[in-house]
Amino acid sequence: MKKTELFENIKRKQSFLCVGLDTDRNKIPYHLWSDDDPVYAFNRAIIDTTAAYCIAYKLNLAFYESNGVKGWTSLKKTVDYIKTNYPDQFIIADAKRGDIGNTSIMYAHTFFNEMGVHSITVAPYMGEDSVMPFLSYEGKWTILLALTSNKGSNDFQLTEDVQGEHLYEKVLRISKNWGDDESMMYVVGATQGQLFETVRRIVPEHFLLVPGIGAQGGSLKDVCHYGMNNMCGLIVNSSRAIIYADSTEKFDVKAGGTAADIQKEMAFFLSKKGIF
């Protein structure tokens, strides 16, 4: 998917919401447990009620891997379901992979060719040759961790070097030369507030994938204030607040309602920026 397509989808839907399918088998409503593939049944229902309000789905690999072979099957079926029924949705494999070159080549092949997702999250610690294999796929996206939403982001990402540059800034500055804003995005946590200004000084044009609103406490208002650019430039994820909004048989309707509420807020911020 190209950047302009993503922007068109955002304008058309007045939304830059990504729904995080962090589907935990143990948190699925009881009535689905008798299904052949409860995770897939749950995802399908969530997708059908939220697709009108979002422009992307993010699948967190950990939640699928934890079910072993069955989990991989649920993951693949979910990706195929989205691609068949909602082909305008941007699909993110939240895998946070990254390894020496020959290994990253295998990961890139798995996610882009076999799984068929549009993008994958990648960890920067191992540097350029661990990231480049992901960038060699035309039309696919590499989403590099820059400044994450969790408490531990303080431990290393905010380390200041001799030039006064924080590690996350260096990651942005160095890595933006590995690809461009048509092939790379960055993860910047919603909990980072004003630091979005610094991020935008280094990568004004790139899309940012923003986790951390909802359960993690980040503010959509701050994210938009400090992070939005003229093409929106934001994909804001919410996982638990949407998919576990309700645990009864009406879980999917409630999920759709929560997604619709977030979409309305997003429409307000897009309009304020003059984007539609």
Next chain:
Amino acid sequence: MKKTELFENIKRKQSFLCVGLDTDRNKIPYHLWSDDDPVYAFNRAIIDTTAAYCIAYKLNLAFYESNGVKGWTSLKKTVDYIKTNYPDQFIIADAKRGDIGNTSIMYAHTFFNEMGVHSITVAPYMGEDSVMPFLSYEGKWTILLALTSNKGSNDFQLTEDVQGEHLYEKVLRISKNWGDDESMMYVVGATQGQLFETVRRIVPEHFLLVPGIGAQGGSLKDVCHYGMNNMCGLIVNSSRAIIYADSTEKFDVKAGGTAADIQKEMAFFLSKKGIF
């Protein structure tokens, strides 16, 4: 597995070799292709001929994930085969995972409970709360990336902060308080030569998992000279140089021979250090 058990195995076998089962379906000898599960058949043969010369097996997840559901099955069967037939072998899932707390909990469960491996490699970029869930499993090991073997290790790991401390040193210094040398190891690439001295100043007692000899060009002599401690403290991995030593029907015999050669070298360095 406890640290003392690992050390006993090293002394008994006069080896600190880890065989990396980076099994690429396309590099398997032709005569195995008709097998129901060629990757598993290949691994079994390699394990049978190398087990006498090594103390650990490392399975790189990328190579299994790339075969999707079939790959996960091959991986699980390989782990079970090692545990049943060679229960003294230390098994490493080379997964380089790391995510926010609730996600790392899922990964830890998958690898330690479901897959049943002894240890997993973890990326440090997201900090303490992304690593702690792996440390809560008694008798299991977290192997944190510190200074990797690839060229890209220069990009961020060698960044110097305002106190003159490199990022990899900070990762070692901060993270060693998260666990201890009975629950944590570190990845330090064989290509890093003299930097092992700095690593040893910060973590004198920890075991180091050392990739990068063989295909990547690191020197076993340098690693032992700068990195070995009184309990050896090294697990040195070789993948491609052993498992693809030969591509004929005798691939397993050749792999065993190559492993035996490395073991002899290792015995020499252990003896020089007075370890047996």
